[in-house]
Amino acid sequence: MNLNSETTLVEAAQNGHLESFGALYERYHSSMVALAYSMLADRDMAEDAAQEVFAIACRDLRSLKSKERFAAWLVGICRNVSRQMLRANKSRGVAPDNDFTVVRRDDMEGRREAIRKAVWSLREPERELIVMRYFDGFSQGQISEVLDISSQAVNGRLVRAKRKIAEYLKRNGFTGGDYENA
Amino acid sequence: MKTPENDKWLDDALAETIGSKKPQTGFEQWKQKHPEAIQMLTSRARSKALTTKRPLSIRNIIMKSPITKLAAAATIIIAVIIGINQFGGSIESVAFADVMQNIQNAQTLTYRSVITPVDQEPQVSKTMVLEPHLMRVELPNGRVWILDHSQGKALLLDSKNKQAVMSSTPQKTLGLYDTFRDFRNNPDFSVSRIGRSTIDGMQAVGFQLTRENDENVIIVWANPQTSLPIRIERTVKDKDGQVIKSVTTNIIFDAELDQSLFRLIPPEGYTHRFVDGPHERTVKLTKRMNSAKNMQKILLACMVYAKDHEDQWPDSLQDLTQRRLARDTLINPRQPEREIGYVYVKPRTPLSPSQIVLYEKYDSWGDGINVGYVDAHVQFIKKESNFKNDIQKPIEAR
Numbered sequence: 001m002n003l004n005s006e007t008t009l010v011e012a013a014q015n016g017h018l019e020s021f022g023a024l025y026e027r028y029h030s031s032m033v034a035l036a037y038s039m040l041a042d043r044d045m046a047e048d049a050a051q052e053v054f055a056i057a058c059r060d061l062r063s064l065k066s067k068e069r070f071a072a073w074l075v076g077i078c079r080n081v082s083r084q085m086l087r088a089n090k091s092r093g094v095a096p097d098n099d100f101t102v103v104r105r106d107d108m109e110g111r112r113e114a115i116r117k118a119v120w121s122l123r124e125p126e127r128e129l130i131v132m133r134y135f136d137g138f139s140q141g142q143i144s145e146v147l148d149i150s151s152q153a154v155n156g157r158l159v160r161a162k163r164k165i166a167e168y169l170k171r172n173g174f175t176g177g178d179y180e181n182a
Numbered sequence: 183m184k185t186p187e188n189d190k191w192l193d194d195a196l197a198e199t200i201g202s203k204k205p206q207t208g209f210e211q212w213k214q215k216h217p218e219a220i221q222m223l224t225s226r227a228r229s230k231a232l233t234t235k236r237p238l239s240i241r242n243i244i245m246k247s248p249i250t251k252l253a254a255a256a257t258i259i260i261a262v263i264i265g266i267n268q269f270g271g272s273i274e275s276v277a278f279a280d281v282m283q284n285i286q287n288a289q290t291l292t293y294r295s296v297i298t299p300v301d302q303e304p305q306v307s308k309t310m311v312l313e314p315h316l317m318r319v320e321l322p323n324g325r326v327w328i329l330d331h332s333q334g335k336a337l338l339l340d341s342k343n344k345q346a347v348m349s350s351t352p353q354k355t356l357g358l359y360d361t362f363r364d365f366r367n368n369p370d371f372s373v374s375r376i377g378r379s380t381i382d383g384m385q386a387v388g389f390q391l392t393r394e395n396d397e398n399v400i401i402v403w404a405n406p407q408t409s410l411p412i413r414i415e416r417t418v419k420d421k422d423g424q425v426i427k428s429v430t431t432n433i434i435f436d437a438e439l440d441q442s443l444f445r446l447i448p449p450e451g452y453t454h455r456f457v458d459g460p461h462e463r464t465v466k467l468t469k470r471m472n473s474a475k476n477m478q479k480i481l482l483a484c485m486v487y488a489k490d491h492e493d494q495w496p497d498s499l500q501d502l503t504q505r506r507l508a509r510d511t512l513i514n515p516r517q518p519e520r521e522i523g524y525v526y527v528k529p530r531t532p533l534s535p536s537q538i539v540l541y542e543k544y545d546s547w548g549d550g551i552n553v554g555y556v557d558a559h560v561q562f563i564k565k566e567s568n569f570k571n572d573i574q575k576p577i578e579a580r
Contacts, residue, residue, distance in 0.1 A: 013223065016223055016224045018213075018220065018223060018224055021223055022209040022213075025209045025212065026208075026209055029206060029207070029209075029212075030202075030206060033202070033206055034202075037200075040471070042471050042474065042475075043202070044470075044471075044474065044561065044562045045467060045470070045471045047206065047207060048467055050206075050207075051207060051212060051215065051216070052463070054212060054216070054219075055216045055219040058216065058219035058220065058222060058223045059219050059222050059223075061223065084464055085464055085467060085468060085471075109482075109485065109557070109558060111195070112198070112199045113482075115195055115196065115199040115200075116199055116200075119196070119199075119200065130196065130200070131200055133196075134193075134196040134197045134199075134200040134201055135200050135201060135202050136201075136202050137197070137201075162192055162196075165192065165196070166192055
C-alpha cells in the first residue's frame with residue numbers, strides 16, 4: 001500500500017473531494033463486505049453493513065485525526081456496525097442454525113454447510129481472517145494492511161484456523177478425498 | 183486426512199463455500215443511495231450550500247445544518263446562564279441572580295438567532311422551547327423543524343413544497359435537553375464583567391463567560407433594570423478550526439406558546455413520508471436477515487423432503503410442518519401478523535438453480551423481498567420488475 005498516496009486521498013476526501021473518497025471506497029469496499037460477512041454470516045446483510053460503514057465514514061471523515069490510520073478506523077466502524085446488527089438480533093446467534101440437520105455427506109450442499117459451520121464456529125479473530133482470505137481472495141499482505149496486524153501473525157492464525165476447520169470436518173466425516181471426489 | 187496448511191483441497195473448499203460470487207455495489211451505485219452522506223462530505227467544497235435549492239432532506243436539516251446546531255447551541259447558552267445563577271456564585275450582579283431565580287421556573291423560551299457560518303450568508307432562525315421536551319425551530323425558506331424529545335421524534339415541514347418528513351431524532355440532537363440539564367447541574371463557566379454598552383438603544387451590562395481549556399467565548403448582555411439577557415454573542419470554532427458567530431436576540435421567557443405549534447402532525451394538504459433513523463434501519467435489516475434464515479431452513483427442509491421422496495419436492499409448505507419443520511419457521515418476522523409469511527412455488531423439472539421456489543408474501547412491494555431458489559440460497563431483490571421477470575421466466579431460459 002502506498003501510504004503517502006492513501007493519506008493524500010484521505011486528506012483530499014476530508015476537504016470534500018468526492019473522487020478521493022471514491023478511490024478509498026473502491027480500495028476497501030470488498031474488505032469491509034468480507035469483514036462484515038465474517039460477523040453476520042449473511043452476504044446481503046454484509047453488503048448492507050458495508051454500505052452503512054461508508055455512509056458513516058463519509059459523514060464522519062473529518063473527525064479522523066490520524067490520516068494514516070484510515071483503514072483501521074474503517075475496520076472499527078465496520079465491526080461496530082456489524083455488532084450493532086447482531087445486538088439487535090440477540091435472540092438468535094450468527095452462526096448458521098444448528099437445529100436443523102443439514103449435513104448430508106453425499107450431497108454438495110451438505111458439504112458446504114459443514115464448512116460454513118466449521119468456519120462460524122471459529123473465534124472471531126480467526127473467522128475474520130478466514131473469511132477475508134477466501135471471500136475475495138485477499139492476500140496475506142492485504143489482510144495484514146487492512147487489519148493492521150503483522151503478516152506473520154496473519155499466516156500463523158490462518159494455519160491454526162484451517163487446522164481447526166479440518167479437524168471439525170474430520171469429526172463430521174469429511175476428508176480431503178471426499179471433497180476431491182465430489 | 184491431509185494437513186490443511188499444505189494441501190489444496192481445503193483451500194478449494196473454503197474458496198467455493200465462502201467465495202464472493204455476486205457483484206458488489208460499486209461507488210457510483212453507493213453514491214446514488216447515499217446522497218446525504220455525499221452532501222455532507224462535499225459541503226465544505228461548496229460555499230453556498232445552504233442557499234442552493236436542493237431536495238428536502240431531514241438529515242441535512244437536523245444533523246448538518248449549522249442553523250439548527252447553533253439554534254440548539256443558543257438554547258444551551260441560555261441554560262448556562264440559568265445554571266450559573268442556580269449555583270449563585272460567579273456573577274457579581276445580585277439583581278441578575280434574582281431574576282434568574284424566576285427564569286429557572288420558566289416554562290417557555292423564545293429567541294431569534296443570526297448565525298454566520300464560514301463563507302456563507304448569515305442565517306436567521308426563530309426558536310421556541312416548551313419545557314420539558316418540545317422545541318420548534320423556524321428556518322429560512324419556510325422550513326420548520328419540530329422536535330419532541332420525549333418521543334424521540336422529529337418533524338420537518340417544508341411550507342413551500344408542502345412536504346413533511348417524520349424521522350426518529352438523530353443521536354446528535356437527542357442530547358440537546360440532556361446538555362441543557364447538564365449545564366444546569368454542572369456549570370463550570372467562570373464569568374467576568376466587561377462593562378456597559380448600548381444594545382438596540384438600551385443600556386446593557388456585559389458578562390463574558392469562559393471555560394477552562396475552551397477557546398469559545400460567550401458574551402451576555404443583560405438589561406440592568408430587569409437583569410434579563412437581551413443579547414447573547416457566541417464565537418465558536420468548529421472542529422476544522424473555522425470560526426462561526428451567532429447572535430441571539432429577542433429572548434423572551436414564559437411567552438404564551440400554543441401547544442399546537444409543537445404537534446408532530448403534518449398540516450392538511452402536506453404530503454408526508456417517514457425516513458428511517460439508524461435504529462429503524464438496524465431493526466429492519468435484522469428482520470430481513472431473520473426472514474432469510476427462515477427461508478433457508480424451509481428450503482433445506484424441502485431438499486431433505488425431496489431426498490426422501492424420489493426427488494419430488496413437497497406440494498405445499500404444510501407437507502414440511504407435518505414432518506420436522508417448526509411451524510414458527512413459516513412466520514415472516516417482517517410481517518408477523520401473517521400465519522404463513524411465504525409463498526411456495528413447487529419447482530418444475532428439470533431443476534435449475536435459478537428457479538424461484540419461495541418468496542415473501544407482500545401486498546405492496548416496499549423496499550424489496552427475500553427470494554429463495556432451488557439451490558437453497560436466498561437473495562434480497564429490490565426491484566419488483568426483476569422479481570417478476572425471474573419468476574415468470576420460462577424454465578429453458580434460466
